[in-house]
Amino acid sequence: MSSKLSIQGLQKTFVVNEGFGRTRSVHAIEKVNLEVLDGEFVCVIGPSGCGKSTMLMILAGLYPKTGGDILLDGKPLSGPGLNRGVVFQDFALFPWQSVRTNILYGVRQKKIPASEHEGIVKHYIDMMSLQGFEETFPNRLSGGMRQRVAIARALALDPELLLMDEPFGALDAQTRGNLQRVLVDVWEQTKKTVVFITHDVREATFLADRVIVMSARPGRITDDICVDLVRPRDILSPGFVELERRLASLIESQSDDS
Ligand SMILES: Nc1ncnc2c1ncn2[C@@H]1O[C@H](COP(=O)(O)OP(=O)(O)OP(=O)(O)O)[C@@H](O)[C@H]1O
Ligand SMILES: [Mg+2]
Structure with a gap:
């Protein structure tokens, strides 16, 4: 299957104005390469401040990138567009x-x-x-x-691409669980390509076909893990618990480096 979304060498540096004519550079994303297949559900996890939201904002066309290429259906992506649906926290x-x-x-x-x-x-x-x-x-x-x-x-x-940035992050645990199940149902019905950002490794394990792990800032992709668990997923099954633990330890090791 061909790539729906292709991210090649994506970079983002913010230039922050500190006043009195001084500026500071914040290197948020460093050479991210990612291919997402048509209809795939990809979750992106990583320590706080590693550039997850920045990447999503760039994909939504709401932030300009400072380097690299992004192709959606083979066409360069620039600026916001009605071919992408975005859901924020x-x-x-x-x-x-x-x-x-x-x-x-x-x-x-x-x-x-x-x-x-x-x-x-x-x-x-x-x-x-x-x-x-x-x-x-x-x-x-x-x-x-x-x-x-x-x-x-x-x-x-x-939309060609559904972009979600911690959409359930502010909800209580029960509502969050309900909406995760609803989202999987909807995704199975609509076959949309989804990029979903979360802090929550259980959420990523429940939702994703693939989990992308980012390093502490500047964000790079350190791991790309295929979730080979049948849906609907049982959060208490041994395979689920094992993957959830593995993802948690990968994020922890990233946070330790920062
Ligand atoms: N508009 C901005 N101007 C300057 N710096 C920014 C801006 N937006 C984000 N940053 C910086 O870029 C880095 C990445 O931020 P980002 O919000 O993408 O992280 P995140 O991975 O989404 O974090 P969290 O998990 O806490 O939501 C941080 O150091 C942040 O301070
Ligand atoms: Mg964020």
């Missing part, structure tokens, strides 16, 4: 818009005919089990429900 919904209008945000930008809007809303409302909340505003929803809306909004774009 902090509920980036529009508070002044209903669930329906939030879901339709990108659909309208894509200039999809209005006659199709209702069908799209219904499809993603059903997929994310949000029936009855179409006219509700985000401040009336629980954190878990808001992230369901954020996922529905990202998927309604029918």
Whole structure:
């Protein structure tokens, strides 16, 4: 199978203005190479500050890169675009818009005919089990429900790439577990290519086809691990527990070096 997403020699250095004409360079990402196959679910883990969010922001087109190449479907990626859906940890919904209008945000930008809007809303409302909340505003929803809306909004774009930065990081353990199961179901239905960033090795072990481990800053890829466990995954099975431990120790060894 060919690569959906190809990252070659990606580098990112931030130039931070310290005032009085002084600047400081923060070398966030160092020569990251990564190939993601069509329909693959890739999780990226690594110690805090290693450049995971920076990489996601570059893939979303929200930060410029300072070196390397990124190809999506063989075409260079530059700037934000409606071919990528993004879900962040902090509920980036529009508070002044209903669930329906939030879901339709990108659909309208894509200039999809209005006659199709209702069908799209219904499809993603059903997929994310949000029936009855179409006219509700985000401040009336629980954190878990808001992230369901954020996922529905990202998927309604029918994106080539779904980018997720710790989307369940602010949720309680039970809601997080529920949404992880929902996400696996949705991914199996939609066959989207997913890049999912997390701190949580159990989450990565539960979700991913492959787990990419990044080093402490400047972030490089140190390990690329195939998760060979059947779905739905049992977090108590010996294979699961073993991989979870292995990933935890890989992150720990990265954190020790920093
Ligand atoms: N806009 C910015 N300007 C300057 N430096 C930045 C900026 N964004 C991130 N950095 C720096 O780049 C490095 C990587 O940050 P990033 O947020 O990508 O890490 P992360 O792996 O997502 O961390 P965490 O796990 O805590 O979310 C950090 O040293 C951070 O301070
Ligand atoms: Mg981050």
